[in-house]
Amino acid sequence: MSSNFARQAIFDIHKQVIAYEFLFRDGFRDSFPGIASDVATQSILNDLFIEGNITQEAVSDGLPCFVNFSYQSLIDGTALQYPPENLVVEVLEDCPADSVLFEKLIDLRAKGYCIAFDDFIPSTDWIPFLGLADIIKIDFRAQSLDSITRFVQEYREKFSFKLLAEKIETKEEYRFARELGFDLFQGYQLSKPERMPYPFVA
Numbered sequence: 001m002s003s004n005f006a007r008q009a010i011f012d013i014h015k016q017v018i019a020y021e022f023l024f025r026d027g028f029r030d031s032f033p034g035i036a037s038d039v040a041t042q043s044i045l046n047d048l049f050i051e052g053n054i055t056q057e058a059v060s061d062g063l064p065c066f067v068n069f070s071y072q073s074l075i076d077g078t079a080l081q082y083p084p085e086n087l088v089v090e091v092l093e094d095c096p097a098d099s100v101l102f103e104k105l106i107d108l109r110a111k112g113y114c115i116a117f118d119d120f121i122p123s124t125d126w127i128p129f130l131g132l133a134d135i136i137k138i139d140f141r142a143q144s145l146d147s148i149t150r151f152v153q154e155y156r157e158k159f160s161f162k163l164l165a166e167k168i169e170t171k172e173e174y175r176f177a178r179e180l181g182f183d184l185f186q187g188y189q190l191s192k193p194e195r196m197p198y199p200f201v202a
Contacts, residue, residue: 004024004025004043004044004047005022005023005024005025005043005044005047005048005195005196006022006023006025006193006194006195006196007020007021007022007023007059007060007193007194007196008020008021008023008186008191008192008193008194009186009190009191010066010164010184010185010186011184011185011186011190011191012183012184012185013178013183013185015190017061017063017191018063018064018184019063019064019065019066019088020060020061020063020064020065020066021065021066021067021090021186022044022048022065022066022067023044023068023193024040024041024043024044024068025195036070037068037070037072037073037092037094038070038072038073038076038078040068040070041067041068041069041070041073041078042073042078044067045067045078045081045082047059048060048065048067048082049081049082049083049086059196060086064085064086064087064088064114065086065087065088066088066090066116067087067088067089067090068090068092068118069089069090069091069092070092070094070095071092071094071095071096071101074089074091074095074101074104074105074108075100075101075104077104079108079113080108080111084111084112084113084114085112087113087114088113088114088115088116088134088135089108089113089114089115089116090116090117090118090137091105091115091116091117091118092118092119093117093118093119093120093121097123097125097126097128097129102128102129102132105129105132106132109132109134114134114135115132115133115134115135116133116134116135116136116137116164117129117133117135117136117137118137119137119138119139119142119166120136120137120138121142121143122151122155127155130155130158130159130161131159133159133161134161134162135161135162135163135164135184136161136162136163136164137164137166137186138151138163138164138165138166138182139166139167140165140166140167140168140169140173140177140187141167141169142167145176148180149180152180152181152182156181162183162184163181163182163183163184164182164183164184164185164186165177165182165184165185165186165187166185166186166187167186167187167188168185168186168187168188168189168190169187169188169189170189171189173187173189174187174189174190
């Protein structure tokens, strides 16, 4: 029997797994179903945590859990129900970059949560948020290599965030990301999502 999520490994420059991203799945499909993002977020959190604690070491191998958060989940303070040492809050790319979200992220950081921006694409609205980011995830399927290079060259030295190259599907993309100075890597070239069994077993 399968759970309602899969996990995909995140690697450092030494190809060591340092975290997992948890992805909502429904039924037998290994793709994201057409449901509201906040419902998917809550479903994953319910499976990952019981009474505020990580369900079992086997779920994450004791490593941090990246979980996508919708705008509503962030505004509602959903993450605050879970321990910051286990959770990386991924801000979904379709969130509006408004002052309410900005203040919520300041509060989350002050309480010890790690903040990652998912599928980040530079824009006038989002640049002010870079100072709140612990991790910036760049989707190699969504931007050209030239655009990615320009972003890294312009903003990497101005802020203290780590760069995560996601959806890396070829050796050439992996090599490019490493040479450009990315810190973390995720994608089919390294590891595909794996559906987690339920009940969870070691």
